[in-house]
Amino acid sequence: MSIGTSVRHPLAGLTRDFHRIGPLDAPLEPWMGAELDQHAAEVSDGITGAxxxxxxxxxxxxxxGFLDGCLERGWDSETADYDWETLRILAICRLAKERGFVR
Incomplete structure (x- = not known):
């Protein structure tokens, strides 16, 4: 059995979907790399801090939990560019890929 998350896992589906709008495997613009690093650190701190x-x-x-909060506030990923929510989701997807949770 290969390492990684099942395609039914929400991390796998979202990573696949958000890969279309974000450069998860490609070199990043400096501003985006810094933003994603900061978001990933905050996510990591939130999980380990608990x-x-x-x-x-x-x-x-x-x-x-993050997506539920976004939807409750009326956030729509189809109308967003690289807003705060989109960058946070991209950071979660990138973190999942870097840790080997998704392929």
Whole structure:
């Protein structure tokens, strides 16, 4: 069995979808790299600060909670460019790829 998250896992689906709008495998513009690094650090701190380790389950749980909050505020990914929410989601996807949780 190969390492990585099942295609049914929310991290896998979202990473695949957001790869279309964000350069998850390509070199980043300096501003975007800095933004994604900052978001990833905040996500990591949020998970570990709650006493959990970063794994596919905890990152998926964070993602679900974050998306629920976005939807409650009326955020729409189809109308957004690289807004705060989109950058946070891209950072979560990038973190999942870097940690080997998704392929």
């Amino acid at each position: 006493g959990s380790e970063i794994n596919a389950r905890t990152l998926g749980t964070y993602l679900h």
